[in-house]
Amino acid sequence: xxxxxETLLLPFSRGDLSIPSRTLFLGAEPHPDLKAWPALSGWxxxxxxxxxWRKAGLPLIDEPSGTWPLVLLLPGKSKDETFASFAKAYDLxxxxxxLVVALPNTGGASRFEKELAEVAGEIASISKNKCRAFYATKxxxxxxxxLAGWRALGEPRVLESTGFTVEAGIFxxxxxxxxxxxxAEHLPSNLKGTAADLGAGWGYLSQALLEKNPKLxxxxxFEADARALACAEKNLxxxxxxxxxxxxxxxxxLPGKYEVIVMNPPFHSxxxxxxxxxxxxxxxxxxxxxxxxxxxxxxxxxxxxxxxxDSLGLVWKKPVExxxxxxxxxxxxxxxxxxxxxx
Numbered sequence: 001x002x003x004x005x006e007t008l009l010l011p012f013s014r015g016d017l018s019i020p021s022r023t024l025f026l027g028a029e030p031h032p033d034l035k036a037w038p039a040l041s042g043w044x045x046x047x048x049x050x051x052x053w054r055k056a057g058l059p060l061i062d063e064p065s066g067t068w069p070l071v072l073l074l075p076g077k078s079k080d081e082t083f084a085s086f087a088k089a090y091d092l093x094x095x096x097x098x099l100v101v102a103l104p105n106t107g108g109a110s111r112f113e114k115e116l117a118e119v120a121g122e123i124a125s126i127s128k129n130k131c132r133a134f135y136a137t138k139x140x141x142x143x144x145x146x147l148a149g150w151r152a153l154g155e156p157r158v159l160e161s162t163g164f165t166v167e168a169g170i171f172x173x174x175x176x177x178x179x180x181x182x183x184a185e186h187l188p189s190n191l192k193g194t195a196a197d198l199g200a201g202w203g204y205l206s207q208a209l210l211e212k213n214p215k216l217x218x219x220x221x222f223e224a225d226a227r228a229l230a231c232a233e234k235n236l237x238x239x240x241x242x243x244x245x246x247x248x249x250x251x252x253x254l255p256g257k258y259e260v261i262v263m264n265p266p267f268h269s270x271x272x273x274x275x276x277x278x279x280x281x282x283x284x285x286x287x288x289x290x291x292x293x294x295x296x297x298x299x300x301x302x303x304x305x306x307x308x309x310d311s312l313g314l315v316w317k318k319p320v321e322x323x324x325x326x327x328x329x330x331x332x333x334x335x336x337x338x339x340x341x342x343x
Contacts, residue, residue, distance in 0.1 A: 003129035004074055005029050008102035010126050010133055017098060017135065020069040024092060026085060027074035030056035045226040048249045067094040073101045075112070081169030082112055084154025086119070087147050093138040100135040109134075119143045119150075156231065164202055164235045170228040171201050171266075179325045180264045183298035184208035186320055186327055193259025196220045196288065198250045198281055203232030205262050210239050216260070218242040222250050251280035254288040261285045262296045267303060279308050286312040289332040301326045 009031060011017040019037055028042025030053050043064045044050040054060050071089040075082040082103075089099045101116065103109035109132035117123040120136035120143075159166045159175070166173045172180070184205060189212040197206045200221035210219060219241055223229040226247050233245055248254075265281035282305060285295050295314065299305050301321055309316045309330050316330035 001031070002029055002074075004102040004104050004107075004131045005031055007126065007129045007131040007133045008072060008074060008100060009033055010128060011100060011124075011135060014126075016124070016126075017070075017100070022068055023070045023072060024064055024068040025072040025074075026064065026089060026092075027076065028053050028058070028060070028072075029074060030058060034058065047224040047226070047247055048251075051249065064088075064092055066092070067097070068092055069094050069097045071097065071099050073099065075101065075103060075107075076169045077107065078169050078173065079108075080153040080173075082108075083115070083150040084168050086116055087150040088154060090138060090142065090147055091151070095138060097138045098135055099138065100133060102131055102133040104131045106130070119146045156234075162204075164204065164207075165231045166202050167227050167231055170225050170231065172204075173202075176204060177201075177264065179298040179300070180204050182320065182322070182325050183262070183264065183296060183327055187212050187262070187296060189213060191216060191260050191294070193290075193293075194218045194220070194256070195260035195262065196222060196254065196256075196258045198222050198254075198261060198263040198285060199224070199266055200232055201225075201228050201264075203235040205264065206232065206236060206243075209260075209262055210236070210241055213260075214241070216241050218244065220244045220246060220256070220258070222246045222248050222254065224249055250284055251277065253284055256288070257290045257293075258288055259290055259293045260296070261289060261293070264298050267300065275303060278303060278305060282308050282312060286314055286332065291332055291334045293332050295328075295330040295332075297328050297330075298325055299328065300324065 012019055022039040023037055025042040028044045029049055041059050041061050042053050043061055044053055050060055071092055073085055073089050075085045103112055113125055113132055113134045121141050123134055123136045125132055125134035153168055156165050156167050191213040192215050194217050200206055200223045206221055221232055229245055229247055263281055265278040267278045314330040315333050316328055318326055318328055320327040
């Protein structure tokens with residue numbers, strides 16, 4: 001169980017706050033106690049967490065609207081996203097409604113509590129589970145100029161020098177990821193068939209693949225963050241290649257088979273390195289490639305993906321490696337289980 005979620009609910013289990021008739025949960029994650037809450041709605045842009053919320057039998061909404069007497073908030077990991085979520089929550093609160101936020105101490109909980117207090121004035125807090133929960137009541141005294149600045153941080157913006165639309169909180173929201181840029185530079189220009197971009201983000205690798213390979217039959221983008229996927233749809237509107245956009249958890253498998261797969265697989269869960277995420281992407285890619293299909297991936301050079309490719313029976317080579325990244329190009333060959341020269 002997420003310790004920040006446990007801490008978020010403490011003001012209610014301790015009796016400091018009462019549960020109202022309606023509640024909106026931004027960054028929703030399921031908890032057994034929430035099943036007893038009346039008229040609880042959750043918003044969650046990350047597909048695995050959204051699925052967990054739905055499987056718990058709790059109602060999920062696509063985009064929050066209206067006003068609510070209580071807004072619960074588990075912010076994301078980026079500073080801009082957190083400030084923007086404070087403003088979003090304020091806009092969704094009724095007058096005299098209550099905002100309750102929880103963050104881990106390692107995620108800057110104390111700092112963000114002070115920042116919210118600068119806007120809201122009076123604020124209460126609880127510290128437990130190496131997290132802090134803090135809450136404030138909406139009133140006319142909230143600093144509207146600071147709120148306006150925070151609200152602007154959540155607006156889609158064009159990434160300087162690229163023309164790509166991005167949004168706070170999504171992966172690589174303030175620059176082109178250098179690993180993706182390295183892979184884009186070395187993608188071949190003779191690819192055909194149907195391609196997939198796993199963990200497509202805001203579409204940078206997909207755009208590079210399309211520009212180099214106009215003969216592709218179709219491209220499917222798979223991304224767990226609904227906000228990033230919406231940016232990718234805006235960024236690829238000029239494509240003449242048919243596109244499909246999938247809000248999905250790649251680790252759970254893909255619905256089709258592909259001749260080409262590109263990816264910059266994730267390898268973090270929260271603040272921690274989680275190699276199992278990248279391995280899951282490789283496993284799904286191997287399952288989803290047609291015989292003769294090609295996989296093109298970039299990874300931090302210390303990650304042990306070569307052994308994973310061997311175990312999956314893919315033929316691979318490492319055409320590029322620098323001080324930080326490596327490129328691994330692999331092929332699915334019929335009846336091949338050991339590495340050979342990949343041309």
